Amino acid sequence: MSPHDPLLQFLVQTLGNKGVLTETSDMERYLVDWAGARGGLPLAVARPDTPQQVADVLGYCHRHDIPVVPQGGGSGLVEGALPDSHVPELVISLERLNRxxxxxxxxxxxxxxxxxxxxxxxxxxxxxxxxxxxxxxxxxxxxxxxxxxxxxxxxxxxxxxxxxxxxxxxxxxxxxxxxxxxxxxxxxxxxxxxxxxxxxxxxxxxxxxxxxxxxxxxRPQVTRTALIGCPSVEGVLGLYAQARRHCCDLLTAFELIPRACLELAFEADATLPDPLDGAHPVYVLMEVAASGPADLDAMIEALFERGMEDGLLDDGVLASSETQAAQLWQLREAMLEGQQRRGEHLRTDVSLPISQLPAFHAQAEAAVLESSPESQVIAYGHVGDGNLHFNILPPGHLDDDAKRSLLHELEEQIFTIVGEYNGSISAEHGIGRVKQPPFLESLSAPEHDIMRGLKRLLDPRGLMCPGRILPRTQG
Ligand SMILES: Cc1cc2nc3c(=O)[nH]c(=O)nc-3n(C[C@H](O)[C@H](O)[C@H](O)COP(=O)(O)OP(=O)(O)OC[C@H]3O[C@@H](n4cnc5c(N)ncnc54)[C@H](O)[C@@H]3O)c2cc1C
CATH class of the missing domain: 3.30.465.10 (Uridine Diphospho-n-acetylenolpyruvylglucosamine Reductase; domain 3)
Incomplete structure (x- = not known):
């Protein structure tokens, strides 16, 4: 951008030199997200450090028809924060507004x-x-x-x-x-x-x-973490029902982790120990926390006993120290890294009524394996919220284009099944650009009209994050 460009002059005047980046090398880190997706070169990166500065920059962009995209930490998983590749946008990074x-x-x-x-x-x-x-x-x-x-x-x-x-x-x-x-x-x-x-x-x-x-x-004063090996997803949900009741509503996390995800974690970090003897089809990583006196150990041990009697679980370990608890959580972190290392794969973020999770899981897994027997389903997630990341690793021998086309086909199948259960295609990651087509398809006419109306009311020129959630033309 030329130093005489009116936008640049305005930004420097309003934000000072520290508040504006225009060199390609300085802007590089704003073009890539956590998953490695890349956006286009923006007009500039604005780095305001007061709320009023953010408003002033938006006012200028409104008057001069300049599209903008705000950026936080760049960890979003639907490419919403990446600058557009076709129509250059102004990136507004909030990183200096951090008090x-x-x-x-x-x-x-x-x-x-x-x-x-x-x-x-x-x-x-x-x-x-x-x-x-x-x-x-x-x-x-x-x-x-x-x-x-x-x-x-x-x-x-x-x-x-x-x-x-x-x-x-x-x-x-x-x-x-x-x-x-x-x-x-x-x-x-x-x-x-x-x-x-x-x-x-x-x-x-x-x-x-x-x-x-x-x-x-x-702040919780006592926290207990356990990893539990279960025979099936049904077992996990049965255990969840017991845990909600018998842990006095002190449950803070209840994560489903299939064995394949533990293997991915070991691939990513070979120092992590396998916490249970033998392999189990699925695991639960569970946390219970209380801010006052409560015998959480007794609560979890009773849950283990009852779950074992009812055939809902096969084995379990209750972390005996903070270090051991941190190691169990490290498995959850490392499996994401292991998944990322496998390259091209399908990431979904679906939401179902909790009671329907086992049926959905079985139906979606059968559909995927029928279409692509060599693909690997790795379905993990926050099952206590009915939220599954029903992800797929494609066969390694396919080239990237073939993998992408297969994964797109499988995603459509999974989303159709999500629809049959009246679920949602985005539990927590949002829509961004990546989920826009299936999101638009899922909208009823009244939902569509209200969303369009709100967008027009607040952003009549369609300059805020064009092409994310709603199509660009509907500003
Ligand atoms: C390893 C990993 C684990 C994750 N786990 C979870 C999880 O368990 N649950 C979950 O919900 N998400 C998860 N995420 C996704 C991600 O962390 C969240 O979506 C997070 O809220 C994004 O915050 P961010 O600051 O990185 O936003 P960005 O990625 O920078 O932006 C995300 C979207 O918000 C917009 N935006 C950013 N800042 C502002 C602002 N100040 N005002 C208006 N719009 C803004 C951007 O334009 C973009 O559309 C995970 C991501 C990773 C990489």
Whole structure:
């Protein structure tokens, strides 16, 4: 971009030299996401460090018809944050807007900038003996703004809910350059339409989140982690029903991990021990936590005994130290890395009624293996929320084009079955660009009209994240 370009001049004047990047080498890291997908070269990268600066940049773009895309930590899995390859966009990175503004321990709330990294927010809450419960594999890089934009879920949803349930107030730079401030730290507020919910899960298509009031909880004082080997997915769901009841609603995580995923974890990190004797078809990684006195060991041991008697589980280990618990969770992390190392594969993020998971799993696995007997199904996920990552590793001997075409076909089959169970094709990752075609197909006419109407109302020129969630022409 020439130094005389009016956009560049405006950005330098408004944000200072530190707030603008235009050299291709400086912009490189904003073009690639965690999964290795690549976007096009943007007009520039703007790095505002106040909410008003974000609003001022959007106002300028609105007046001059410049498309923009906000970026958080770049860990999104649906390519929403990558700059467009055909129509150059202005990337607005929130990375410098990263202050924890205040914490109110008695109100169980904290006020933060949208560019705060999730891990930083969690540590700030812990320093006050509180917890911000959103937990996910990317928490060292994803930002609160990105979490809000994608309505992130993660490991603790069954106890604390998704991001939608964890936001009390929001501050948003609107596409026309105004700042919407609804930063009330209220646990109850029934005054008309709940506008903040519009921006949660909107993936930046309706405005840029610049700040939020987050809901906190007492920090758990005792936490127990167990890995349990089960004979079947039915067994896992039977155990889940018992765990919800018999762990006094103190369950914080209940993850399904098939044996194939443990193998991927060992491939990624050979130092990780296999925690149980022998291999089991499926495992549960379970966590129970209490903020006051509770005999969690006795609770879990009783669950083991009952589950064993009922034939729901074969073996289990209760972590005896924090180190051992961390090792069990490391398996969950490493399996994602192992999956990534296998190259081209299908990643889905489907949601089903919890009770329907075993039937869905069996039907979808049979359909995939009938179409492609050499493919490997690796279905893991947050089963306590009915959320499965029903993923496929294609046969290794196919070239990348053949793999992509096979995986596309298999994805369509899986989504058809999801539809039969009245499920969702995106439980927590969002729509972005990647999931747009099946998302649009799934919309009823009223849903489509309302979404289009909201987009037109807030972003009449269609400049916010064009082509994500809704097609570009429908701004
Ligand atoms: C290893 C790994 C594990 C993961 N596990 C989970 C999981 O368990 N649960 C889960 O839900 N997700 C998970 N994710 C996905 C991802 O971490 C979440 O979607 C996260 O919320 C994205 O945050 P981010 O800051 O990285 O956003 P980005 O990737 O930068 O952006 C995501 C979207 O939000 C928009 N956006 C970003 N910031 C803002 C803002 N301030 N205002 C408006 N729009 C904005 C972008 O334009 C884009 O459309 C995982 C990802 C990885 C890599």
């Amino acid at each position: 924890v503004r205040s914490i109110d321990p008695l109100n169980f709330s904290m006020n933060v900038d949208a560019g705060c990294v999730l891990q930083t927010v969690k540590e700030a809450a812990e320093a006050q003996d509180l917890t911000f419960p959103l937990s996910l594999g990317a928490q060292g890089s994803c930002q609160i703004g990105g979490n809000i934009a994608t309505n992130a879920g993660g490991l603790n949803v069954l106890r604390y809910g998704m991001m939608r349930q964890l936001v009390l107030g929001i501050e948003v730079a609107l596409p026309d350059g105004r700042l919407l401030t609804d930063m009330k730290a209220l646990h109850k507020n029934n005054t008309g339409y709940d506008l903040k919910q519009l921006f949660i899960g909107a993936e930046g298509t309706l405005g840029i989140v610049t700040g939020a009031v987050l809901k906190l909880y007492p």
